[in-house]
């Protein structure tokens with residue numbers, strides 16, 4: 114499923130499908146299983162703090178049909194409804210880099226519930242360890258916003274810094290003295 118999605122993204126971005134699939138086909142897949150116990154004061158705690166996934170794509174299964182995922186759009190948190198037999202697909206930071214900011218990785222968090230426990234399984238699709246990611250769609254008219262980086266170094270940064278909003282992606286940006294692009298959403 115993830116490879117089909119990567120193929121569609123490549124087509125949409127006018128990147129060679131082989132190039133994108135080549136990065137991800139022998140890539141590192143990781144899984145995070147989360148268990149959120151019920152909490153009598155859910156407004157005082159956070160299940161999983163706000164972050165964007167460092168992956169290319171994340172496919173999320175909300176195992177026991179309990180809602181709790183929220184996504185941030187235009188600075189506002191929106192709950193994600195549970196749809197039976199459906200997966201949630203989140204765009205990760207790597208797709209934002211590869212698309213040179215055309216696609217935005219989604220900032221999300223998980224809340225907890227006062228009565229019910231919640232379980233989720235996230236599968237992260239990452240490029241191969243020795244692969245290089247770069248803003249492939251950049252051009253003279255669309256200058257690169259992000260640095261080229263080998264996945265090994267990308268992961269080193271991710272796993273040695275705190276998990277906080279889109280701060281990892283921010284560190285991948287090419288520093289600029291110009292004001293940010295007004296069409297950018299963050």
Ligand SMILES: O=C(O)CCC(=O)C(=O)O
Nearest residue numbers: 145147166182223233235
């Ligand atoms: O439990 C969830 O709904 C979100 C999990 C998640 O965002 C993650 O594991 O990165």
Ligand SMILES: [Fe+2]
Nearest residue numbers: 164165166221
């Ligand atoms: Fe996540």
